[in-house]
Structures are given as C-alpha cells and as structure tokens.
Amino acid sequence: xxMAAVVQRQTAxxxxxxxxxxxxxxxxxxxxxxxxxxWRGFETPAHAYTPYQRFxxxxxxxxxxxxxxxxxxxxxxxxxxxxxxxxxLPLATHSQSGARVACFMGGKHSTFNMALCDRDFAxxxxxxxxxxxxxxxxxxxxxxxLSLHQQPKRWQDLPNPMALLxxxxxxxxxxxLVMEPDAAPATLISNSFRRRLKGKERKLQPLAGYRSYLxxxxxxxxxxxxxxxxxxxxxxxxxxxxxxxxxPGIEQFIRAACMTPLGDRHVIDIHALECDEEVIAxxxxxxxxxxxxxxxxxxxxxANSKFSPGLILMRDIIDHYSANHYRAFDLGIGSDEYxxxxxxxxxxxxxxxxxxxxxxxLAGGLMSTVNRAKRTVKHNPALFEIAQNLRSMFR
Numbered sequence: 001x002x003m004a005a006v007v008q009r010q011t012a013x014x015x016x017x018x019x020x021x022x023x024x025x026x027x028x029x030x031x032x033x034x035x036x037x038x039w040r041g042f043e044t045p046a047h048a049y050t051p052y053q054r055f056x057x058x059x060x061x062x063x064x065x066x067x068x069x070x071x072x073x074x075x076x077x078x079x080x081x082x083x084x085x086x087x088x089l090p091l092a093t094h095s096q097s098g099a100r101v102a103c104f105m106g107g108k109h110s111t112f113n114m115a116l117c118d119r120d121f122a123x124x125x126x127x128x129x130x131x132x133x134x135x136x137x138x139x140x141x142x143x144x145x146l147s148l149h150q151q152p153k154r155w156q157d158l159p160n161p162m163a164l165l166x167x168x169x170x171x172x173x174x175x176x177l178v179m180e181p182d183a184a185p186a187t188l189i190s191n192s193f194r195r196r197l198k199g200k201e202r203k204l205q206p207l208a209g210y211r212s213y214l215x216x217x218x219x220x221x222x223x224x225x226x227x228x229x230x231x232x233x234x235x236x237x238x239x240x241x242x243x244x245x246x247x248p249g250i251e252q253f254i255r256a257a258c259m260t261p262l263g264d265r266h267v268i269d270i271h272a273l274e275c276d277e278e279v280i281a282x283x284x285x286x287x288x289x290x291x292x293x294x295x296x297x298x299x300x301x302x303a304n305s306k307f308s309p310g311l312i313l314m315r316d317i318i319d320h321y322s323a324n325h326y327r328a329f330d331l332g333i334g335s336d337e338y339x340x341x342x343x344x345x346x347x348x349x350x351x352x353x354x355x356x357x358x359x360x361x362l363a364g365g366l367m368s369t370v371n372r373a374k375r376t377v378k379h380n381p382a383l384f385e386i387a388q389n390l391r392s393m394f395r
Contacts (some may be wrong), residue, residue, distance in 0.1 A: 001338070002345065003255075009256065019068055019124070019128070020128050020178045021128045021129055021132055022080050022086055022121055022124075022129055023078045023080065023086060023129045023132045023133055023136075024080050024081040024134060025078070025079050025080065025083070025136070026076060026077065026079075026107060026132075026136035026140065027076075027077045027079070027131070028071065028074065028075065028076055028077075028080050028137070028140055028141060029075040029077070030062070030073055030074065030075075030233055031073060032062060032073055032075075035073070035075040035077070035088075036055060036059070036066060038077055038088065039055045039075070039083055039088060039090070039116070041085065041120075042085065042088050042116035042117075043116070043326055046118065046119055047116055047117060047118055047119060048114075048116070048117045048118075048119050048122045048155055048156065048158045048286070049115075049116035049117070049155070049288075050112045050113075050114050050152070050155055050289065050293075051267075051286035051288040051293065052106055052110040052111060052112050052113065052114075052286060052293070053106075053110075053113070053114055053116055053188065053377055054267060055092055056257070056260075056262065056267045056280050057106070057267050057268075057286070058090050058105040058106055058110075058258050058271035060253050060256045060260070060267070061105060061106050061107070061110075061253050061257075062092065063108060064249040064250075064252040064256065064296065065109075065248070065249040065250060065253050066092050066105060066107070066246075067107075067249075068248045068249045069093045069094070069107075069124070070094055070095075071092035071093065071105075072092060072094070073091075073092055074091040074093045074102050074106075074141070074143070075088065075089070075090055075091065075328055076088065076089040076091060076133075076137060077089075078129075078132075078133050078136075084118075084209055085118070086117065086118045086121040087115045087116070087117050087118070087133070088115060088116040088117075089104075089115045089310065090105045090106075090115075090116070091103060091104060091105065091144060092104075092105045096147075096236050096363065097363045097366060097367075098232065098359065098363065099111060099144035099357075099359045099362075099363035100142055100143050100144045100145075100360075101143070101144065101145055101146075101147050101363070102137075102141075102143045102145070102146050102147065103146075103148065103149065104146045104148060104149065104150075106169050108244065109223065109250075109253070109254075109295065110150070111150065111174065111293055111295070111330070111332050111333055112150055112151070112152050112155075112174075112293070112347075113148065113149060113150050113151050113154060114152060114160055114162070115160075115247065116150055117158075117161060118245065118377075119158060121161065121162075122158045122159060122160070122161055123158055123159070125161035125164065127164045128327060129161070129164075130140045130161065130162070130164045130165055134146075134354055134356070136273045138354060138356035138357070141356075143356055143360070144355070144356055144357045144360030144363060145354065145355050145356060145357075145359075145360035145361075145363050145364040145367070146352065146353070146354040146356065147164075147259070147351075147353055147364070147367055148162065148351065148352040148353075148354070149168075149170065149351045150170050150232075150333065150349050150351065150368055151163070151170075151349060151350050151351070151352070152348065152349055153348040153349070154348075154351060156290050156291075156327075161341075162352065163350065165352045165354055166348060166349060166352060166353075166354070167350040167352040168351055168352075168368060168371065168372065169349075169350060169351075170333075170350055170351050170371075170375070171351075171374045171375045171378055172333045172334055172335065172348040172375075172378060173333070173334050173335065173346045173347070173349070174330055174332065174334075174346065174347040174349055174369070175330065175331060175335075175339040175340060175342075175343035175344075175345070175346060175347075176328060176329075176330050176343050176345045176346055176347045177329040177330065177342055177343045177344070178327070178328055179318075179321070179322050179326055179327050179328060179329060181325065181327070183322060185319065185322070186320055188319075189315055189319075191287050191315060193341070194315065196345040197308070197312050197315050200307040200311075200312060201287060201307070201309050201312050202261055203288055203307045204273075204275075204280065204304060204307050204309065204312070205302075207275035207276075207277070208275055208276045208277070209274075209275045209276030209277075209284060210274075210275045211273075211274060211275070212271070212272070212273045212312075212313060212316045213270050213271070213272060214269060214270070214320070215269075215270040215271070215272055216264075216265075216266075218259060220246075220272075221258050221259060221266070221270055222255075223279075224270050224272055224279060224282055225254070225255055225258060226277045226300060227271075227282075228284075228295075228296075229251055230281075231246065231250055231298050231300070232296075232298045233247055234247065234301055235244070235298050235299075235301075237310075242366075245296075254268065254296075255283075258270060258279070258284065259314075263378055265287060267286070268284055268285065268295060269284065269285060269286070269287055269292075269319050270287060271283045271313060272285070272313075273309050273312060273313040273316070273317070277335060278300055278302060278304070279300065280299065280300050280304050280309045280313075281297070281298070281299035281300065281309040281310045281312075281313045281315060282284070282297060282298065282299075282313075283296075283297040283310075283313055283314065284296050284297065287326075288330065289326070289332070290327050291327065291329065292317065292321045292324060292326060292328075292329050292330075293329075293330050293332070294330065294331045294332050295332065297310060308353055310338070311338065311341065312341055317329075317344065329342070329343070330343060330347060331343060333349075335378070336337050351368075351371055353365075353367045353371075
C-alpha cells in the first residue's frame, strides 16, 4: 500500500509538471499610472480577485499611506506567449532587516491579499508556472524576499495559484459565515439569538427616525465618517488600544475609498444604524457580489450602547446580503468573541516567505520563524494572556 501511495503521488506530481507552462514573460511596473489599464483589465468576471485588490482601493492606499511609509509600487504582471495577462501581483517594496522586501499593498487595512488572476490560469496553474514567476522576479529586480501575508487558499470557487509556493498558516484566522443559496434566516442566525436581538432593538425602535441602511449619498457618507473619526478614538482609548486610524494618511485613504463610486455602490460601503439625534453604530467593508468583508466599525458612546446596537446592525447586514444572494460574510481577521456569534467557520489563510537571494533567505527565515511564534502565542490562551499583560505594561 505504501509503495502504491508513493507511485500515485509521483504520478500526480509528474502530471502537474508535464502541463504546458503558461507564463512566458513577466513585466514589473513601478508606477501606478503605468499599471492602471492592465490592472483594471483584471477587474472583470473573467478574472478572480478579492475586493481588497481593486485598483481604486489599493491606489488610494498607496498614495495616502504607502508613500508616507516609504513603500514603492512593485506591480508584477505575468503574461502568456501572446502577451495576454495571466496574473497581477499588487506589491510594494521597502527595507526590512537589512533586506529589500516586497509585500502586498494595503497593509493592515487589507484583510485578504491575493494576486488578480485569469480564471482559467487560476484553475490550472502549476508549480512550474510559479517557478517561472519567482525566477523572473529575482532576475529582474533587486528584491531579496517576497513577504506575502494573509492569502486565502481559495476565492469563490477557484484555488489561489500562490498556494503552490511554500507557505505556512497565517498568524490569525478569519471567522467566516457561509451563506447557502436561498438559506432560511434561522440557518444564518438562530431564532433564539434573533429573539434576543429583537428584544434589545425594541428599546431603540421608539427613537425618532430610527433606521438601518446602506449609505449611498455623499452627504450621508461624509457625515458618518465625521462621526466615526470622532468616536473611534474614544472607543480605542477606552479599550487601552492605540488609535490606528490616527496614523498618517489613514483617514484620507478611508474617506477617498468610501467616496469612490463602484457601480451602484462604493469601493468601501458603510452600513449604519441611527436615529434623528445620533449615529448609533456603523460597519464598513467591501463587497463583490459574492461576499461582504468587514473592515472597521464602532458604536455610540451614549446610553443607547447598552442595547447592543453593533450586534443588531450585524444581523441587518447579514440579512441584507443574504437577500442579495451573497454566499459569504466575514468580520475580518482576529478572534474577537463577538465574531463567533455570527461566524462559525474559518477561512483558511496562509503566508509565504519566498527568498530571491542569499540575503532574502536569511531575512525570510527570520520572518517565517517570527510569524510561527506569533501564531503559537495567539492560539495558546495562557501565552496570549501573558503577551497582553506585557503589552499593557509597556504601553
């Protein structure tokens, strides 16, 4: 039996490598404008990509945040022998640990990172294709290591070709709610939980102008963001957490993305719960017709906060996207308890550290080791509590 298994594996590997190599060449762009036409060409139903890799999302992030942090665009496009684009990696470079590192654009504001791919290429890519890609990047640049974080193993119904490279589990998991077609509401949120939320909502419903909605008007979006950037720092301080939204360029990036139209939606959508007197809660995230992925949220500092407005709004959002035939919903990376109230599954996500030079081999090995240690701490309650206490002491 063991010999049969070995033969079967060797046959499968030989079959994968015997497929024709699709990648015939690689272009590298160091300018967003130069890459824009090709990049937008990937944003069609014939391609696989997450909404976090849209040009409008990442170009806004790079111009408002990436440049301030010293990151330079490094956009890799692989094409076939007829120069048809097959894959686009939206990367940026910076110096770290004495090495030149290429990472995905978007930083901590991109929940998922992925190459934009031709769908047929994504379904049929081989290790040989990825070998050609990596060798071309090494030969045509001074990058020492590819540091590629938070990549989904699959997106929608297609495998992620980058998973053919050596990889390891990401530091954090991403809780996920899978939404079956025509799912009954109780299969998404139990009837008992719905009753609890309905009881809390009855305390809010008498408020004049009480409403839950998706903001589509510029005036509403601007007003909700004004409120968010006023209230979120208070919430962060209350939790003794640093205000990541106060970092240079973050507010400008978020405002630009929330105001940029995308069909009948926006690059970042804002769902709100409010009344005439105040905004009660907001959730903002990205949508692509298949999945809604939450980016940021907060809720009122007033007495109305005791009625769990964030949970009420999440229920409304899930019901909204289910009615619009979405198949998945997530609340972002992390293990916060409230996420498990709605998301019972986990998205499989991975990191890759691919050395392109001797210096990159040393730096990539260090990055890989640090990431494994972080994951160990995050998934061990005792170690995680110690880490949290130490962080509080130093803060």
